[in-house]
Amino acid sequence: MESPAIILIVDDEYYNRELLKVMLASEGFELATATSGEDALVMIELHQPDLILLDALMTGMDGYEVARRVKEKHRTTNIPIIMVSALDDRESILLGLSAGAEDFMAKPIDRVELCIRIRNLLRLKAYGDHLEKYSERLEAEVAERTSQLAERTKTLEQRAFLLRESQARTNYALGVGGIGVWEIDFATDGMIWSDTMLVVTGAAAAPATGHQFLNIVHPDDRSMVIQSQATCVRLKRDLDIEFRIVMPAGAARWIASHARCMYDEQDAPVRLIGVSTNIDARNGSIPDQ
Numbered sequence: 001m002e003s004p005a006i007i008l009i010v011d012d013e014y015y016n017r018e019l020l021k022v023m024l025a026s027e028g029f030e031l032a033t034a035t036s037g038e039d040a041l042v043m044i045e046l047h048q049p050d051l052i053l054l055d056a057l058m059t060g061m062d063g064y065e066v067a068r069r070v071k072e073k074h075r076t077t078n079i080p081i082i083m084v085s086a087l088d089d090r091e092s093i094l095l096g097l098s099a100g101a102e103d104f105m106a107k108p109i110d111r112v113e114l115c116i117r118i119r120n121l122l123r124l125k126a127y128g129d130h131l132e133k134y135s136e137r138l139e140a141e142v143a144e145r146t147s148q149l150a151e152r153t154k155t156l157e158q159r160a161f162l163l164r165e166s167q168a169r170t171n172y173a174l175g176v177g178g179i180g181v182w183e184i185d186f187a188t189d190g191m192i193w194s195d196t197m198l199v200v201t202g203a204a205a206a207p208a209t210g211h212q213f214l215n216i217v218h219p220d221d222r223s224m225v226i227q228s229q230a231t232c233v234r235l236k237r238d239l240d241i242e243f244r245i246v247m248p249a250g251a252a253r254w255i256a257s258h259a260r261c262m263y264d265e266q267d268a269p270v271r272l273i274g275v276s277t278n279i280d281a282r283n284g285s286i287p288d289q
Contacts, residue, residue: 005122006030008049010040010066011084012058016107020053023111024118037061041069044076051121056085056096064099071100078128080121084109171195177277184210184272200278201255202247218244218252233261233269242279254279 007029011017017033024031032049034040038061044052052070056063063083070076080103083096088106096104103117171194180197184190191213193206207213217225221243232239239259244252259274 004028004030005050006032006047007051007053007118008032008034008040008043009053010034010037010058010063011053011055012036012060013055016055016084020109020114023109023114027115027118029118037063037066040066044070044079048076049079050125051118052079052081054081054083054101056083056087056092064095067096067099067101078125078132080125082114082117082121175199180276182274182276184213186269186271197276200276201245202253202278203245204248216245218246220244229259229272232259232272236261236263239272239274254282 007024009017009020009031010033011020012035017035021031021033032043032047034043037058040052040054041061043049054063054066063085067081067083070079070081077100081101082103082105083099083101084105084107085092085096086107093104102121105114105117175196178196178200180200181194182197183192185192189209189211191207191210197203198206201216203216207216214222214225225241225243228239228241231237239257239261242254242256245255246252255276256279257274257276259272261272262270264270
């Protein structure tokens with residue numbers, strides 16, 4: 001069960017404090033009293049009440065100054081204040097509202113009206129407190145997610161950097177070894193070439209598809225390349241062939257390719273990955289026919 005609302009009664013007159021306590025005794029509130037504005041500020045700082053019934057005219061610090069000090073602090077600004085005064089003129093009412101009071105009641109106080117106003121203000125305060133807590137929670141969640149996103153971004157950047165370094169080392173090693181790497185996606189016929197494949201084949205540009213690649217294979221070797229790829233896929237046997245590539249100037253270059261087919265969980269062929277090398281030095285260049 002929720003704790004009862006704490007009502008702080010601030011009045012320098014004993015009779016007025018006791019009268020308000022009697023009016024509110026049966027309402028289920030927890031009642032506290034302060035005999036001066038100075039004492040009220042100390043009590044508010046130590047134990048924040050849910051609502052303040054504040055006498056406007058007190059010796060020493062009056063209620064207007066108390067209200068101003070309560071409202072200027074962030075941790076107490078949401079505490080509703082009902083200003084109570086023997087004065088009911090327009091100037092006194094405006095002065096109390098300007099000081100930050102949410103409501104103003106003139107003496108003598110009507111008990112039923114007082115209880116209704118208190119409960120209305122407590123309901124508004126509870127709603128405001130809920131919104132404030134929700135906002136704080138939301139801000140905390142946003143801050144946490146922002147921090148997590150920043151951390152993930154940092155991790156991805158680090159991985160991307162390491163990947164670029166790895167690719168640079170791989171490309172250097174492939175270049176030194178005269179090895180090209182390629183891949184054909186069976187679903188799209190898309191083909192990927194490493195930068196070193198251009199050097200190995202002498203092609204002007206990397207083919208975008210497996211069909212385009214076959215167009216630069218020497219016509220006399222094209223059928224053999226197609227059949228070898230089909231056999232590799234069907235028998236799940238590595239492809240190991242030598243064939244000629246027709247370069248842009250028309251000359252042919254001998255290429256040795258080794259490839260393997262990759263399969264999915266349903267044992268369907270997914271892609272063909274392979275490596276190629278230039279073996280002109282062994283077989284000799286053959287002019288275009």
